[in-house]
Amino acid sequence: MTTVLVTGANRGIGLEFVKQYAKDGAKVIACAREPARADALKALAGKQGQIEIHALDTSDFKACAALGKQLASEAIDILINNAGYYGPKRQSADEMDFEGWAYTLAVNTMGPLAVAQAFRENLKRGTEKKLVTITSGMASTAETEGSYLAYRSSKAAVNNVMRNVAIGWRGEGIISVVLSPGWVRTDMGGPSASLSPEESVSGMRKVIVGLTLADSGKFLTWQGQERPW
Ligand SMILES: NC(=O)c1ccc[n+]([C@@H]2O[C@H](COP(=O)([O-])OP(=O)(O)OC[C@H]3O[C@@H](n4cnc5c(N)ncnc54)[C@H](OP(=O)(O)O)[C@@H]3O)[C@@H](O)[C@H]2O)c1
Numbered sequence: 001m002t003t004v005l006v007t008g009a010n011r012g013i014g015l016e017f018v019k020q021y022a023k024d025g026a027k028v029i030a031c032a033r034e035p036a037r038a039d040a041l042k043a044l045a046g047k048q049g050q051i052e053i054h055a056l057d058t059s060d061f062k063a064c065a066a067l068g069k070q071l072a073s074e075a076i077d078i079l080i081n082n083a084g085y086y087g088p089k090r091q092s093a094d095e096m097d098f099e100g101w102a103y104t105l106a107v108n109t110m111g112p113l114a115v116a117q118a119f120r121e122n123l124k125r126g127t128e129k130k131l132v133t134i135t136s137g138m139a140s141t142a143e144t145e146g147s148y149l150a151y152r153s154s155k156a157a158v159n160n161v162m163r164n165v166a167i168g169w170r171g172e173g174i175i176s177v178v179l180s181p182g183w184v185r186t187d188m189g190g191p192s193a194s195l196s197p198e199e200s201v202s203g204m205r206k207v208i209v210g211l212t213l214a215d216s217g218k219f220l221t222w223q224g225q226e227r228p229w
Helices: 012-023 039-047 061-070 098-118 120-125 149-172 197-210
Strands: 003-007 027-032 051-055 078-081 130-134 175-180 219-221
Touching: 003 012, 012 027, 012 039, 012 078, 012 197, 027 039, 039 051, 051 061, 061 098, 078 098, 098 120, 098 130, 098 149, 120 149, 130 149, 130 197, 149 175, 175 197
Parallel strands: 003 027, 003 078, 027 051, 078 130, 130 175, 175 219
Antiparallel strands: none
């Protein structure tokens, strides 16, 4: 059975990943910051026995390591670093909430590495060995449009981190990619976004199925095209 770990699994894109993988018969380790408030996820787990819910705040790096130890016996095929934060209200070149920026970096840049390190051994034991980090088109430095400096820089930085992880862990057979989900109708994307979570996640799952070690280190869209860094 395929085992998938998803962070930020209680709503939006993360919840949709849980839904689709569980429907396909995978075992899903669904991590949510506050399981007590994760009603939609708990309802899904009530219907699908193979969803396990764990509390995880990905900005708490010690908690990431502790969960890795607690789940040491699991082989994980696909790890989806999905948890993300859009950043503080003030994040322009003219006005920056620096504390908010630091927290954005903790969630979007450092958390994904803390999670990857915590579950590295689990991934090595999995058959697929796929480390997928959900980034954003807004991470692209080549195509940046200004604005949202905290969010853009945190996603550009996680792209860099995961490309380095791809190089460092290639010998272990771990495939590390960063995937942009498109503009998706979630709390973050808002109601005018062009894609439903179903469309975005089905597209990303197709890309994930096709990943090989030759793809490791790539920045890909939800449809599998390479994006400029
Ligand atoms: N929607 C889009 O158009 C879009 C576009 C590009 C990239 N993305 C990326 O796609 C991913 C999912 O976004 P979304 O649209 O589903 O956003 P969302 O609806 O705002 O959901 C964000 C998820 O991340 C979780 N999260 C935030 N901070 C966390 C932390 N410190 N520890 C654990 N979980 C945390 C949230 O948990 P709580 O409920 O506890 O807050 C929630 O489950 C993010 O990485 C985002 O940057 C989204």
